[in-house]
Amino acid sequence: MRSMLLPLALAATIAAAAPAAASEDTQYWQTLNVGVALPGNFKVSNETVLRSSDAKGFYEVENNFMVGKKVNKVVTLWLGYTFDPQYNHGTFRFREHRFRQQVNFDNFAVLGKVKLSGRLRLEERWREGQTGTGWRLRPQVKATMPIAGKVTLSVSNELFIDLNNSSFQTVDGLERMRNAIFVTVPLSKKIGIDFGYLNQHGFVPNGPDTSDHVLTAGLSASF
Numbered sequence: 001m002r003s004m005l006l007p008l009a010l011a012a013t014i015a016a017a018a019p020a021a022a023s024e025d026t027q028y029w030q031t032l033n034v035g036v037a038l039p040g041n042f043k044v045s046n047e048t049v050l051r052s053s054d055a056k057g058f059y060e061v062e063n064n065f066m067v068g069k070k071v072n073k074v075v076t077l078w079l080g081y082t083f084d085p086q087y088n089h090g091t092f093r094f095r096e097h098r099f100r101q102q103v104n105f106d107n108f109a110v111l112g113k114v115k116l117s118g119r120l121r122l123e124e125r126w127r128e129g130q131t132g133t134g135w136r137l138r139p140q141v142k143a144t145m146p147i148a149g150k151v152t153l154s155v156s157n158e159l160f161i162d163l164n165n166s167s168f169q170t171v172d173g174l175e176r177m178r179n180a181i182f183v184t185v186p187l188s189k190k191i192g193i194d195f196g197y198l199n200q201h202g203f204v205p206n207g208p209d210t211s212d213h214v215l216t217a218g219l220s221a222s223f
Contacts, residue, residue, distance in 0.1 A: 023210045027053040029198070031218035041070040053212070057089035066100065078102035082123075099124045114145045125169065132166030136175075147183070154196075155181045170205070177201045182216060194218045 028051070035045040044067050051060040066080030082098035105118040118141050125134035142156040160176035162169050169175075182196025195217045202210035 023208050025053050025055045025210070025212050027051060027200075027212050027214040029214055029216045031216070031220075033218065033220040035220070035222045037223065043068045043070065043076075056087075058087055059089075060084065060086045064100070066102070068104075074105055074108050076104040076106065078104065094130070095128045097126045097128075114143050117142045117144065125166075127168050130167045132168070133164075134166045134169030135163040136169070137161040137163055150186050152184045153181070154184065155179075171203065172205075174203055176203065180216070190223060191219070191221050194220070 030050045031047060033045065033047045035043060037043050044065070046066075047062075047064040049060070049062040049064075050058075051062070052058045062082060062084045064080055064082045066078045068076050068078040070076045078100065080100040080102070082096075082100060084096040084098065086093050086096065100121060100123050102119060102121040105120075107115045107117055109116040119139070121138040121140070123134075123136045123138065125136060138158060138160055140156060140158040142154055144152050144154040147153045156179070158178040158180075159174060160178075161173060162171050162175045165172070178198055178200050180196060180198040182194050182198075184192055184194040186192040195215075198212075198214040198216050200210075200212040200214060202212075204210060
């Protein structure tokens with residue numbers, strides 16, 4: 001019983017950590033993730049995220065391609081590239097490019113039925129037509145537990161920490177925080193779906209913070 005309450009307690013804690021925001025938006029994110037295992041403990045993955053909102057309409061399609069090497073049962077090293085065009089109500093605004101370096105720590109601790117995982121991601125960002133390179137760190141921690149058969153409940157917390165300033169990256173330090181809770185349902189050994197809620201809190205210097213209430217849905221396939 002204690003282990004079953006841990007993810008819910010973590011969700012309540014990280015939700016309470018976000019201060020009240022003056023500017024709010026409701027958003028809808030859909031994700032398609034495909035992973036392929038390769039010889040030598042290598043793997044490739046491609047994630048596509050479509051984002052829309054009440055305030056901005058369709059505003060982003062983010063595609064992340066990554067190559068990983070599983071070092072042991074816990075640690076996987078990743079390198080990748082993100083192509084990220086952004087829009088406003090479907091009208092093109094700009095393109096962003098990112099180079100990613102990432103370390104995943106899968107199931108690094110088990111507390112009863114709860115499995116803890118983590119991820120540390122470093123990104124270099126460039127925007128076409130704008131000067132400078134934005135360096136950003138994105139640590140994440142996640143707790144997962146079974147709730148019925150192979151159906152699982154997960155809660156996660158992710159921080160966006162700006163390491164420098166550029167023409168488009170102007171926040172010093174903590175820029176954004178994402179707190180999520182979602183359910184994953186396997187449809188077969190290789191395919192699963194997930195759905196949930198994510199709160200994205202933006203820290204705005206000298207202005208009101210923002211808070212995005214996001215309904216999420218995803219389809220994943222592993223081969």
